[in-house]
Amino acid sequence: MKTYFLAIPALLASTAIVHAGGIDRSGQSINALFESGRYAEFSFGHISPDTSGTSVAGLGSRDSGNATESYMQFGAAYKADINDKLSYAIIYDQPFGADVDYPTGTGYYAQGAQADLDAHALTGLLRYRMNENFSVHGGLRVQTIEATAAVPFVGGYTVNGERDTGVGYVAGVAYERPDIAMRVALTYNSSIDHDVDTTEFGAAMSTTEIETPQSVNLDFQTGIAADTLLFGGIRWVDWSSFDITPAQYQGATGGSLVSYDDDVFTYSLGVGRRLNDNWSVSASVGYEKSNGGFASDLGPTDGNKSLALAAVYTRDNMKITTGVRYVNIGDAQTAIPGFAPAADFEDNDAVAFGVKVGFTF
Template identity: 70%
Template sequence: MTYRVIAMAALLGSASTLHAGGIDRSGQSITALFESGRYAEFSLGSVSPNTSGVGAGPASQVTPTPGANSGNMTDSFFTFGAAYKADINDQLSYAIIYDQPFGADVEYPTGTGYFAQGSTAEFNSHALTGLLRYKMPNNFSVHGGIRVQTIEASANIPFLGGYSVEGDRDTGVGYVAGVAYEKPEIAMRVSLTYSSKIKYDVRTSENSILGPSVTDTEVETPQSVNLEFQTGIAADTLLFGGVRWVDWSSFVIAPQQYGVVSRGGSLLSYENDVYTYSLGIGRRLSDTWSVAAVVGYEKSNGGFSSNLGPTDGNKSLGLAATYTRDSMEITTGIRYINIGDAETTLGGGQTAATFEDNDAVAIGVKVGFTF
């Protein structure tokens, strides 16, 4: 059977890293590099989150709106990805991969009476990764390359002295390195891939009760490690999964003026690193149809979350199906995500709001061609 078809279904199902820890979106997978022959793919994903919280009590300077509901503060968003892979010779191949690895879309509705009403935040990124892979004669291979990535961000936080910030688009360069082992007769592959952090000096325009200012803000998107595997466990059946670690505890966005008006706070930061786990099973039903199911888990770390990202861990279930015709494969998938409960603060070690019973639905389509 063609295990690659099931692996594609698994990939789309697990592609809803779209609502994982921090501002992780794509998961930075390099699966296209392992495709056979010359291959191209395009993918589109849509995520509809429902994230709302309630102001904590009793009323005080730290909890200004006890009992007020925030309303849904996360906008729906789309993601796009593409990849091209080709062989240079029997041992050497390359791939070019485009993704949108990190992102955030926050918009607290107005008219709710909630302290953060009218607050907005946006973070966008685009990455182009060029990879080379060398196959060794013992079923091992090594891969590595360069990632060029751009970021831009903005925020408007009325409850913090009318604070607003705009970060210009900036470009940084990092690297990717990894190793893989394959046993084709049982459709087994295990790959380990490291992605480096990428540094930026973002030109930042701020405005608040202190007046306007323009400075440079140092930002580093985090380093990460992806462990991905697949193996045949029975005729026409594949087990697959992975673990992703991201160094979110080292990620900080701290514009100069924001630190003053917030009395030493950061616009965006995380206390803990994040591990995201996925495990799934795929099955070929016929020469044209394959299906897959995948579960995902991300541990809740506790502590306070940012008012611009009030989530803590998640659990998910995804389903996908692949239709194959000649050299084309079309995969569609849907995933339900149960977002972990979180508490936010405005300082002083007291809870400002609690976010509970939130969820998201992600859908996606991927089209792949072998030629």
């Protein structure tokens, strides 16, 4: 029962946090660290967002077309025990990202605008069990980012950012009650600084400072009946401190290429149920409130609601998880100099499918 219950909160991890606040992608989960024995997992997800808007009458009342491209999300983890008190995990994820591409030929003011940001992280963690109930965990995270963007309606602006590597840390504590399958884990993820070599307008060289935000994850689970588990979490991300301001773009506009006014809290709550020795299922809901104000043309969303379903097939030492998540993307308005609002983005959504395979050995 213990092994089954500890697996349930990770059922939907492979479907990613689609369209969470800012450019959040993976949620920086460390669930693998709490698996029993020696364990390895591999996951991938396919996310298909549909995000479109219509410009205001003063800008022609033009439809933008779908501005967000489908993308893949990958993850992997390995966990092992050093002794009965100490264990470790190595986790790979893609914590942040953006895939924005406004189609051309629409007459929309931002047609041809695009942005791509890729982040990859490798996290090494140690966990020390003080007793049956309390443990502490922590480690280092090495992260790379690279990004490109084009904003044609700002004088044909383009920027290309070279890959850069930064280092941060992770620290946390957990409380467990194995007799009722309870675990509460609090984890802090530090910000990570990057000095990105950028080329703007195809020729102007500069260095752009990018700090991916600090965050806190509170994850919990507890048995509420035989073979039934309640689980969920709260994630806070310091998006109000996030800012990408290349020098030439600031000189041309007086503002940031990407920034956010508010921090973001993401909530999730779900129930897992074991059907028999081989099959388990779960359902969960997610919520992120709308903060209002104006969104960037390179991220025209504000909050979301989601529903996720998953099934796990277990046989011998292998677990295969499949999940699907539907996300109702919050409405947003964009703004440009002279027009506030410039466009309305409404009735948008995303669908994510994921598969994760785990082995205990």
